[in-house]
Amino acid sequence: MPVSDQGNAVTVVSEAVCEQVIGRQDAFTAVENVFAAMAKQNAYNFPVVREAIGHADALYGFKSGFDREGKVLGLKSGGYWPGNTRLNLTNHQSTVVLFDPDTGRLKSLVGGNYLTALRTAASSAVSIAHLARKDAKVLGMVGAGHQSTFQLRAALEQRDFESVVAWNLHPETLPRLAAVCEELSLPFETVDRKELCARSDVIITITSAFEALLDSDWVKPGTHIACMGTDTVGKQEVDPRLFARARVFTDEVVQSVTLGEAQHAIASGLIRETDIVPIGDVINNAKPGRTSDEDITLFDGTGVGLQDLAVASVAAELAVSENKAQILEL
Structure with missing residues (x-):
């Protein structure tokens, strides 16, 4: 069942499931496509909010946007906690929230830590593919x-x-x-x-x-x-x-x-x-x-936020198609 056809259900995709369902090629294609859409003015990022919170030396914020071509709307919330290494945690912590652009309904919650690393690597890979x-x-x-x-x-x-x-x-x-x-x-x-x-x-x-x-x-x-x-x-x-x-x-x-x-x-x-x-x-x-x-x-x-939304959308679709997502009824 496609994510967009779930009625009032919300798809939840954990960090572990993200690592299982989406890999480098999927991320490369998603990021390349969203960069192309941005250049054609068919996708745009909203202003970034990024602030030092005055606790744990952390930076926290939001990146968000809308991809009209891919019909992906949402935000990534999270930031950088430099002390996490001592706790055996990733310094970058984030979650991606996706909404239905036709209704504004909450559609998916997707773990963002693995995806942040994956989409950042995809971005540099796209640059190498086109410029090196x-x-x-x-x-x-x-x-x-x-x-x-x-x-x-x-x-x-x-x-x-x-x-x-x-x-x-x-x-x-x-x-x-x-x-x-x-x-x-x-x-x-x-x-x-x-x-x-x-x-x-x-x-x-x-x-x-x-x-x-x-x-x-x-x-x-x-x-x-x-x-x-x-x-x-x-x-x-x-x-x-x-x-x-x-x-x-x-x-x-x-x-x-x-x-x-x-x-x-x-x-x-x-x-x-x-x-x-x-x-x-x-x-x-x-x-x-x-x-x-x-x-x-x-x-x-x-x-950019659209990178996160692009890979999170793909991860959610793959997780649903492989029956690895949690589906919550609101």
């Missing part, structure tokens, strides 16, 4: 936190990478990336940041940094960089001067210039808002992506 050189061979990973293995696995499916190099501020967590590479029989090496830039054809940054970790001068022509960690005012992962050298793309321009990685380049006058291209325009063939093997391409992945 076809002959990219070395993948560089900056960051080795919870989301890093999701990023690594999704990226490795986009090009025929021959090796992975990695750096993290806390090197004791790098073995989690090494384990994935060992599983996939792929050479893995820990290096410093300058060497990582010198060797990498594609670089993913997935950290919670508030300072530039990569210098513009280190990045070689032809590199594709997916900056995936900056989603809050003040956060920063790369040298703003890199934006002046690169062709810049993003999930949503408004978020990119206000709370994404581009905020620093914009504030410094290194680029203008009009220099940033929504990746949906590249997906729709409305604007060019990479124009030569020498281009540096940079994707500012700020994380």
Whole structure:
């Protein structure tokens, strides 16, 4: 029974069920489609609410939107609790709430922790698929936190990478990336940041940094960089001067210039808002992506609510079709 045909029932999909029913390819397709819809003005995000709550050093907020093409309406509520690691919990905690866009009726409650990591990795994977050189061979990973293995696995499916190099501020967590590479029989090496830039054809940054970790001068022509960690005012992962050298793309321009990685380049006058291209325009063939093997391409992945809604909607549909969802009658 399709989720939309359940009358007054609410679909509840747990974290465990999400992990069972939706994988990387489903997430890639959902995110790619919603980026395309956004660029055609058929889907839009509402203003983000994100606040420090003054307790547990937590950031909490809402991301919401409406996809007219996919008929998906809802919000993700949650945030970042930095002390959760000590409690053996994921730092990012969230739940996705979906509504019927025709009636406003509550339709689904979907665990958002796994989906957040999955959709963030799908976003960078979409950028690699559309912007990285076809002959990219070395993948560089900056960051080795919870989301890093999701990023690594999704990226490795986009090009025929021959090796992975990695750096993290806390090197004791790098073995989690090494384990994935060992599983996939792929050479893995820990290096410093300058060497990582010198060797990498594609670089993913997935950290919670508030300072530039990569210098513009280190990045070689032809590199594709997916900056995936900056989603809050003040956060920063790369040298703003890199934006002046690169062709810049993003999930949503408004978020990119206000709370994404581009905020620093914009504030410094290194680029203008009009220099940033929504990746949906590249997906729709409305604007060019990479124009030569020498281009540096940079994707500012700020994380938009529509990504969460897209993957949560797919997860709910799959959970119902596989009889793994809980159905509550209101």
